[in-house]
Amino acid sequence: MKKIYCLIYILFTLPLLSQEKEGITHSGQLTGNPPFPIENYSELDNPKSTSETLWNKKNRTFVSWANTDVRYNKEIPAPIALSQETLHLSAWKGEQLNAQLIISAHRKSLELNFEISDLSSSQSKIESKNITGGFVRYVMTDELNKDGKGACGPRNHKEFDSTLVADPIDHLNDRLSIAKNTTRPVWVTINVPRDITKGKYTGEIKIRDGDRILKKLGLEIEVLDRVLPKSENWKFHLDLWQNPYAAARYYRTDLWSDEHFAAMKQDLQHYVNAGGKSITASIMNRPWNGQTYDPFQSMVTWRKTIDNKWSFDFTVFDKWVEFMMDLGVKKQINCYSMVPWRLAFEYFDEASNSMKTIETKPGEKAYSEMWGAMLKAFATHLKKKGWFGKTYISMDERPMDVMLETIKLIKSADKNFKISFAGSFHKELLERIDDYCLALGENYPQEILGKRQNRGKISTFYTSCAHPRPNSFTFSPPAETAWYGWYAAATGLDGYLRWAYASWPLEPLLDSRFSTWAAGDTYLVYPGGRTSIRFQKLLEGIQAYEKIKLLRREFIESGEKEDLKKLDTLLNGFASSEIIEKDVAQSIKKANIQLNSF
Known part of the structure; x- marks a missing residue:
């Protein structure tokens, strides 16, 4: 998730992809490699002298x-x-x-x-x-x-x-x-x-x-x-937003072709192996107004017929969801966004045989008519596919008054629609949001967190470019991503969200920098099915979370109060969102030793 910025660095719009003989990075640096290498490549020259x-x-x-x-x-x-x-x-x-x-x-x-x-x-x-x-x-x-x-x-x-x-x-x-x-x-x-x-x-x-x-x-x-269960049975709610559009550009395939899906499998397998729970689906064009090099496009075709009625085609949405479910990501489908960062909605107009844009916002008649029609058609389609119960209408970092107006419209279309939201804490939203994700540093009151979990609602946290530490930039200390699992376990949260799994910059294997956020902020894995130090440490923390869950249940069921007390004491050191750079790796190392001693 990102804040909106008026300025977009001009390199973002340079015609870099026209380079065919030699790749070029966002900074305009020639790479010495063909564009978009997959197997073999040479690293960029080292700016640091030897x-x-x-x-x-x-x-x-x-x-x-x-x-x-x-x-x-x-x-x-x-x-x-x-x-x-x-x-x-x-x-x-x-x-x-x-x-x-x-x-x-x-x-x-x-x-x-x-x-x-x-x-x-x-x-x-x-x-x-x-x-x-x-x-x-x-x-x-x-x-x-x-x-x-x-x-x-x-x-x-x-x-x-x-x-x-x-x-x-x-x-x-x-x-x-x-x-x-x-x-x-x-x-x-x-x-x-x-x-x-x-x-x-x-x-x-x-x-x-x-x-x-x-x-x-x-x-x-x-x-x-x-025994640690298979990752498909892990409790940790891992939600890393996927970007199939970046994969199509990097692997030079047509969107949604067999080649496109085949190329994505190796990259997404790391998410599956880490117990990934959510499928990221964009149901309108540019929900984040192009915050990534490869903007998200709509997986739903919006059309206004000659007789002025709304029509929707869910073919691409179905292909994407079925692909992800076949890989093993089956828990939920998060659909973005009824409240995009720019309140403009594209559709094909049959009367003029052209694409048009409506600029409207929650509460306005045009917005209610357009989204009311879409949500009703969407609900009918999801129920036919058997997906309605795991589909969430999703928004991020929107004001509370806008969220309340949007939720009202969602529930008028179908009262059983589920809703997810990532952003600031608002007590007025707690009962209305089924999957609520707070920015690191904000906290759920413990009594509210317990009530949410008893009702089967999801409560997680996220990090973004706004957090200097802990984070998952390519320059971040590796232990910081492992820390996420320990923090979630210590605070009673269900898991973690990160806005970008593989929203690659122009040449991700060579240059992790981007024109608007710190290096590595837009992705965690690399082309060619490559994982990263950051992702492997994230997996370490998730496994620790699963161990803690299993041990806690065992100690409670068997009445081992002394071991339960030791486990709680162990977690106390991870209950604060503030971490000390020198201590995080050593703290996790000591905690893992103790965890394996039970």
């Missing part, structure tokens, strides 16, 4: 396990003090674990590749097919606004410090050339089978330069006798 003196102090290539809460600089050698040859982790059955190793190339370039073995115990093994590795790639980032209070507003890249930062995780390339005097992390994910025997599992990762082994790193996992 200190030959610093590298000359080292005398060999360095390989070690590293910290998943650190984004390691490309131009700086890994500290020798980091040296760790065996990594020890613990996990529930069914949990996904993250690990990071690091290689610093001294004096000569390397042709990096790696091989991951099975992890074996005396009774069973975690097969290597359950363990994946990917090179951590570097993408251009920037910084908070100069006052440090947020990251909203038009951006001229020359006014912000720009650096390369570690974030994309590239699973598509099993080999990567790295230049001398550079550092390269590798991200490792371990999916612990749900049906495995508890115990200690050991194996190794071989890191090679071509055919030459640089190092063997040991990996040891203690599998505990507890």
Whole structure:
């Protein structure tokens, strides 16, 4: 979600897509790659200079396990003090674990590749097919606004410090050339089978330069006798807004073609694996007035017939919803927006054989006639499809008086329509909103939160460019996205919303900066089915939330008051929306150790 700004940085409208031989970023920088790379690409030049003196102090290539809460600089050698040859982790059955190793190339370039073995115990093994590795790639980032209070507003890249930062995780390339005097992390994910025997599992990762082994790193996992359910059964309400229009542009496919849907599967699978609950559907054109590089278009065709009646075609809406449900996102459909940021509504007029626009607002006759007709037709269609009960008419960051007027119209069309809203706290809306999401920093009174949950209503929180920390910018400390799950558990919330899952800027693999928000604000995953450090840490926090839910229920049902008290004490440290940069990663690390000790 964003605030409305009168100025839109001029780079946003430059004809950048006309570049065919070489890609170009929002800042006008040539990338040295073909436009929109998918498998192989070269990172942008590093704005930070490399200190030959610093590298000359080292005398060999360095390989070690590293910290998943650190984004390691490309131009700086890994500290020798980091040296760790065996990594020890613990996990529930069914949990996904993250690990990071690091290689610093001294004096000569390397042709990096790696091989991951099975992890074996005396009774069973975690097969290597359950363990994946990917090179951590570097993408251009920037910084908070100069006052440090947020990251909203038009951006001229020359006014912000720009650096390369570690974030994309590239699973598509099993080999990567790295230049001398550079550092390269590798991200490792371990999916612990749900049906495995508890115990200690050991194996190794071989890191090679071509055919030459640089190092063997040991990996040891203690599998505990507890089971994390499948992500489709997780309770955490994860709502990350999808943008199929960005995918069509990047993959150069026709909208809603077979090729378009096929290209999106790999990117959206991360959302499914994280237990994503909501399908984002745009039911009118440009509900956010083009706040993303690829504006959302209407999935519903609006038409006024020659005899001056409203007609609606839901074909595209149906295709999108069915596609998402087939992937596994089935809980709800959030439809945006009856109250767009610009109150203008496009439709095809049969009488003039042209597109027209109505400028009207809630409370006006034209608005009521248009949306009343649409909602009634929509309700009838949804009931035929069997989707009415999981469909929400959705708005975000609209004033209370506008919301009340809009809700009145929705309920007049069908009293059973559900409504979702993301924005400020208004007690007058609490009974009317079925899915209410507050900005981080605002709170539900505990008695109200309990009543909402008892009635099956959803209560979540969101972060946006207005929050300097915690956040999920590409320059944000990785642990901050893991913190979201702990905060939701500590405050009794149902989950988390982020306005952009994959609303990519022009060249997202190379430059995460955008013309109006801080770098990385518009997306969490990368083209080609690549995940990111930010997203993997978000998943860590969601898994912690699920563990806490299961443990709390167990302790209550079994009467284990002492363990319940320990769990509550553990969560007390995460109940405030204020976090301290130095402490967040360490706090989560300690909390995870205690959580796994129950």
